[in-house]
Amino acid sequence: MLLSAQIQLAHFILLRCVSKLQSIFADMLGTACSWMGWLFSPRTRAAGHPGARAALAERDSRAAQRTPTPSSVNYHLTRKCNYKCGFCFHTAKTSFVLPIEEAKRGLQLLKEAGMEKINFSGGEPFFHEGGEFLGKLVQYCKQDLQLPSVSIVSNGSMIKEGWFKKYGKYLDILAISCDSFDEDTNKLIGRTQGRKSHLDNLFKVHSWCRQYKVAFKINSVICSFNVEEDMRENIRQLNPVRWKVFQCLIIDGENAGESALRDAEKFVVDDEQFQAFLDRHAEIQCLVPESNLKMRDSYLILDEYMRFLDCRGGRKDPSKSILDVGVENAIQFSGFDEKMFLKRGGKYVWSKEDMKLDW
Incomplete structure (x- = not known):
């Protein structure tokens, strides 16, 4: 009986201690909340209290360092x-391509x-x-990851109809790069292979996109060879969902500089020429202009090793691979300007189901 009474007494004392600690913690939390409310109140900020200024600066710094979302x-x-292409800024310095399972792992991350x-x-x-590697990744992203939008940018020269039959249903948007509707201009730029017609490929792929229900898009780089061209009639005929118009961009080590495989200096146009x-072409409703200022920091670019590329310094400086350090760690070194991404219209109706296209 004595032992039982002692146990009950010990249990009672323990409960009292826990209750007292809870009360003390609640008081401390209430005081902290009151202090924070005062610290960040408009009156305190207006008074310019040193503690408030320091706390606000720290809060703003944390907000500025917030990890961007790789949407x-x-x-x-x-x-x-x-x-x-003479202005290309992702040139063939290596033939490396990730094993497909590693690429899928990165896409999952x-x-x-x-x-x-x-x-x-x-x-x-x-x-x-021959596009099989790409097709499998397109299918994986749409079918397994169920991404709202899967798109491709291609020059269109190596696409076969069989690819559309096999993978077209998984693809939302196919963008074909076309800088001119004059075949001689395309040859001067370097957008050609042998005797094949780039424009014939463009119109052929356009018809396949319509047949297999893939949204068709055009990307054009404006340079010294095409800056005077009038493309309105052809763009109206093709009627892409978007016509991305880029100002020729110089990236040191890629299309300019001693270690570069290209010298794009002769292709450059200034802001006035671009404008x-x-x-x-202002009357073309699907036109989406992208100057160098908008383009440089507002894209999340992964290279062949799945490293984010930081273009802020006029180069493409790689982060560590997301496969090694994860997305959150690697993206801190991407130089990505999320505000500029949104400002340039980086988010739009990008799922073909939502476009309500008349196929």
């Missing part, structure tokens, strides 16, 4: 290409981090394995 990612899965749209690019993304081109 839209451009994965340059290969550097190899069958074209030799990106989905978990908030990716909604993936854009496959190159080089020429259809170059590797004149935009003004000439």
Whole structure:
């Protein structure tokens, strides 16, 4: 009986101690909340209290360092290409392509981090394995990861109808790069291979996109060879969902500089020339202009090793691979300006189900 009474007494004392500690903690929490409310109140800020200023500065610093969400990612899965465009800023310095299971693992990591749209690019993304590698990734992203939008940027020269039959249903948008509707101009730029007509390929792929219900898009780089061209009639005829118009961009080590495989200096147009081109085509409703200022920091670019590329310094400085350090760690070194991404219209209706297109 004595032992039982002692146990009950000990249990009672323990309960009292826990209750007292809870009360003390509640008082401390209430005091802290009151202090924080005072610290960040408009009256305190207006008074310029040193403690408030320091706390606000720390809070703003933390907000500025917030990890951006990789909602839209451009994965340059290969550097190899069958074209030799003189202004290309992702040139073929290596033939490396990730094993497909590693590529899928990286895409899964990106989905978990908030990716909604993936854009496959190159080089020429259809170059590797005749487009089979690309097709499997497109299918994986739409079918397994269930991403709202899966897109590709291609020069169009290596696409076969069989690819559309097999993988077209998994693809939302196919963008074909076309800088001129004059075949001689395309040859001067380097957007050609042998005797094949780039424009014939463009119109053929356009018809396949319509047949297999893939949204068709055009990308054009405006340079010294095409800046005076009037493309309005052809753009109206093709009627893409978007016509992305880029100002020729210089990236040190890629298309300029001693270690570069290209010298794009002769292709460069200034802001005034670029704006004149935009003004000439202003009536085209699907036109989406992108100056160098908008383009440099507002894209999340993954290279063939799945490293984010920071273009802020006029180069493409790589982070560590997301496969090694994760997305959150690697994206801190991407130089990505999320505000500029939103300002330039980086988020739009990018799922073909939502476009309500008249096929």
